[in-house]
Amino acid sequence: MLERLTPFLWLLFSAGGTVAALLFPAHLFLTGLAFPLGWLEPPSHEALLTLLRHPVTRLYLLALISLPLFHGAHRFRYTLYDGLQLKHLTVLIAVLCYGTALAGTALAAHTLWSIPG
Amino acid sequence: MSADARYTPYHPRWHRHRVSVWWWLKKGSYTVFVLRELTSVAVAFFAVVALGLVQTVAAGPEAYQQFLARLGTPLILCLNAIAFAFVLFHAITWFNLAPKAMVVRVGGKRVPDAIVAGSNYGAWLVLSGAVAYFLLRG
Numbered sequence: 001m002l003e004r005l006t007p008f009l010w011l012l013f014s015a016g017g018t019v020a021a022l023l024f025p026a027h028l029f030l031t032g033l034a035f036p037l038g039w040l041e042p043p044s045h046e047a048l049l050t051l052l053r054h055p056v057t058r059l060y061l062l063a064l065i066s067l068p069l070f071h072g073a074h075r076f077r078y079t080l081y082d083g084l085q086l087k088h089l090t091v092l093i094a095v096l097c098y099g100t101a102l103a104g105t106a107l108a109a110h111t112l113w114s115i116p117g
Numbered sequence: 118m119s120a121d122a123r124y125t126p127y128h129p130r131w132h133r134h135r136v137s138v139w140w141w142l143k144k145g146s147y148t149v150f151v152l153r154e155l156t157s158v159a160v161a162f163f164a165v166v167a168l169g170l171v172q173t174v175a176a177g178p179e180a181y182q183q184f185l186a187r188l189g190t191p192l193i194l195c196l197n198a199i200a201f202a203f204v205l206f207h208a209i210t211w212f213n214l215a216p217k218a219m220v221v222r223v224g225g226k227r228v229p230d231a232i233v234a235g236s237n238y239g240a241w242l243v244l245s246g247a248v249a250y251f252l253l254r255g
Contacts, residue, residue, distance in 0.1 A: 014218075020160045021211040021237075024204045026245035028163050030252055031170060032197030036189035043252055045178040051251065052174060061171055065164050072161030079154040084138055100161075108168050115175045 002094055009074055009098070016071025023064060049115075058112040066105040073097035152203075153210050159203030162196065212237040 035042040051057045077097045080086050086093060141151040166188075173184035187193060215237050216230035 016160075017207070017211055020204065021208040022241050022244050023248060024160065024163055025201070025208050025241075026248040027167065028197065028201050028204055030249065032163070032166065032188065032201060033194075035185065036194060036197075040253060042185055045174065045181045047254075048174045048181070052171070061167070065168050065171070068160045068164045072157040072164065075154055075157035076161070079151070079157060083141065083151055083154070085136070104164065104168060108171065111168075111172050111175050 002091070009070070012067065012070035013074040014071075016067035016069070016074075019063060020068040020071055024068065027064070052112070052115050058115070062105075062108055062112055065108040066101070069101040069104045070098070073101040153206065156203045156207035156210075159200040160207060162200050163204060166197070208241065212241065 030040065034040040052061075074097070077093055080093050081090075141147040169184060173180040188197070212234050216228075216233035219233070221228040221233055
């Protein structure tokens with residue numbers, strides 16, 4: 001089962017890695033540092049809600065959250081194998097890593113699609 | 118190893134040298150490799166922060182303000198600063214590996230690595246500008 005999924009998981013890894021590389025630095029710099037430190041003014045709730053009502057924004061945010069979660073899960077899985085030598089726990093680690101990514105994706109999809117249009 | 122002699126695709130090796138869990142601290146390039154692999158934690162962390170932002174914006178103005186206040190607490194600020202360093206490291210190593218991961222050919226000739234990596238950096242710049250535009254226009 002895991003072997004059959006592996007090519008698909010590598011595809012998600014590479015899509016998520018590209019999304020994270022291209023978009024995370026800007027998002028993280030603004031949301032995590034520039035807004036809370038007062039360097040830049042955070043957008044108003046109204047402005048963000050207006051953005052969120054657009055279907056393209058919802059699809060963008062679903063990709064922005066979900067694909068990097070799968071990228072992280074895949075890479076972290078192999079970090080545990082090599083770094084901590086946990087090869088004997090393959091199935092447990094895979095279930096925990098991809099399960100977390102799947103749960104995050106489901107939560108993001110649910111939240112994004114329940115916003116009134 | 119168990120005494121169970123089932124078929125495995127690889128020949129079992131009965132004698133193995135024990136390798137320390139800290140093998141990756143013995144050489145600079147190994148350490149860089151493991152640090153690069155650990156960027157996965159920072160990437161997952163920020164995906165969760167982004168999910169939190171979406172959820173609180175959907176929940177209403179008070180929840181959003183609370184979320185902004187929580188982002189300003191010292192612990193979350195520190196975590197975000199560390200995550201930012203790791204995410205930058207991920208982006209740079211990812212773009213530099215792109216020409217090796219994907220060989221682009223135009224007219225039978227291989228596009229030089231510098232151009233493939235350069236176009237990734239260009240896309241990074243343009244998309245970062247677009248993100249800033251949408252979040253800062255008021």
